[in-house]
Amino acid sequence: MVIARPIQGKHRTIKTRINLVLFALFAIVPYVRVGGHPLLLLDIPARKFHIFGLTIWPQELYFLHLLLLLAGLLLFFFTSLLGRIWCGYGCPQTIFTDFYDAVGKLVVGSSFGKTALSSAQKVRLYAAWLVVAFLFSFQFLAFFVPYEVIWSDLQHGEFFPYLTTSSAVFRFVPAPWIMFLIFSTGFALFNVGYFRENVCKLVCPYGRFQTALLDSHSPIVHYDVHRGEPRREKGQKSGVGDCVDCNMCKLVCPTGIDIRDGLQIGCIQCGLCVDACTSVLSKFHKPTLIDYRTIAQSEDPAAPRKYVRPRTLVYGSLIAVFLAAFVYLLVVRIPIYAVTLRDKAISVHLADRYQNGYEIHVGNMSYEPVRVSIRVTDERFRILAPATEYKVEPAGFEKIRFVVEHPEPGENKFTKEIQFELRDMDHADRKLKMNSIFSFRG
Ligand code: SF4
Ligand code: SF4
Known part of the structure; x- marks a missing residue:
């Protein structure tokens, strides 16, 4: 399990600001009601989806299909234009990991992330993560079950809705939202406490196909091997590259990879290694060896950045067509x-x-x-x-x-x-x- 070392810098600041905005939305949106109706609620039991003022009924699932299609195309478009920004800055896995790490630091202080945690510290850490996992799961649940329903069940102690059935098997089956809560809390704890970076490296399908969406003009996080190598060893002053082999770029990496080995699927392009290298090399009055560059720029630093390319044009046009279809269907909609x-x-x-x-x-x-x-x-x-x-x-x-x-x-x-x-x-x-x-x- 990788626990990245904290680092300050431009990208860390941008990430923290985005995290705060997304957390505020996560915390507030499920409780917002407009005209008595949820602002965002994917009510699966009722098969009704409330999405920013539009209620999609079971008979109108084509609206949901169009929205999902648009979300996918937007991901394609922005990935080809700006690289894997979703992974590095918008993905809940990335954002929640930051939050759990902040809680970890709060609970065990400077020992957090070190292998030599005492048993008492481990118990405190995992207990705190369990509480956070439960609270996040509860919050997450409110996007799928109206909070009024959960609140009413809690107030009336209605945890076993099938108690009156004659079946001995189903009588003690808890309400679906309770099962969701238990499963989600368990999964979140397993994720943060054990699996972590493996979600990005081994499980997430987005990570895999986002990489396939990049071309030579999409930005990636790149290590300047010509300037950096051969790495400087202790005491060496000349005849070597600029990399001082401090390993900071690896230590701050949330997926634990070494970007100096080249572009890897585990790189979520969060830019934290850029902050690390900027900080280290500033002490030697040298610019960072790691930065966001396109593949074309990594081969020729003077290569211009091309935004208008066949693939961005195709994705952009498809987005325009599906958006127009969505608006048209909305205008002619008969409720x-x-x-x-x-x-x-x-x-x-x-x-x-x-x-x-x-x-x-x-x-x-x-x-x-x-x-x-x-x-x-x-x-x-x-x-x-x-x-x-x-x-x-x-x-x-x-x-x-x-x-x-x-x-x-x-x-x-x-x-x-x-x-x-x-x-x-x-x-x-x-x-x-x-x-x-x-x-x-x-
Ligand atoms: S290599 Fe750098 S940009 Fe990629 S995930 Fe690690 S820290 Fe983030
Ligand atoms: S942070 Fe920069 S100087 Fe340090 S090891 Fe990484 S690339 Fe080399």
Whole structure:
């Protein structure tokens, strides 16, 4: 397990500022309600996703697909333009590791990161990490389960929702959010206390494909081997490179790699080794050997930085297309959905006409009540219904049952297509059309 040595410098300052902003968002966002609705909540049990004012219902999962696609494309775009900045500055693994290390320093002081921790110090350290892991998991949970639900379960002691079932196996199964909390706390502790850098080096798929997104004009953290080598050994003054072999670049590295061995998948491009080398070589009045450079600049320092390249143009264009599609779908969105079902039990032949029964399921995907009416587009059909308008409550659902009548078709027909039109009575432009079959079999 790598525990990096702390270092001060430009990149450390930038990282700390970004960490503070992202932590503040992590702490506050799940509790923000706008007009009574969550600002950000991925409510998986209810299959409803609240994303900055937009509520995505199960019938509209294409919005979520588009958002995920856009997030992926933005990652591609910024990686090719700015390198692995997500890994070094935005990834929760990187940010949480910094936080756990700060807690470690607070609990065991200057012994933190040293192998010779006493047993008492180890117990204190892991106990503190367990508490932090639990608190973070609780916070993380609030992005998936409304905090009001968790709070109410806690207040009423409702930890075993299946107690009333007859099954002896399921009776003592805790609520799903409690299981999530236990699993997440355990995983976080295992991660911070044992696995750490291996997430970036061995597990994270992003790390692997982000590397594949780099080209010779994407910035990477690069060691200037021409200036640095051969390394200076103790007492040597001339005939050597600028690297004093202090190993500071390796000691401050959160993944424990030695950037002097060349670009590696474990390099999350956090820039902390740049700070280390800048600090060490400033004592010798020399510039850093390690810095952000493009591969082209590492071969020719005068090479210009190219931002407009085929791959940035392709990613940028795809982002523009999918963003336009998202905005278009948002503008034409109708917050009502409807499904027609033919009631096969009601198919009647009277003296001069036929009757069929239907059931229309109408859902309201808004937080306002809606009034709807139903008509058949072909005027030879007549709806026999107890009401001409129906009210659907906010976020509600109604089953509307009625009978449709058609005179004798006058020819030997067994079925006929029928089209229903559902209208929002308060918004003339909101109409849904649904097709079904009318049977003359009686
Ligand atoms: S090599 Fe440098 S930039 Fe890469 S992860 Fe280590 S400290 Fe960060
Ligand atoms: S910090 Fe700089 S001088 Fe020290 S070992 Fe690393 S590259 Fe060499």
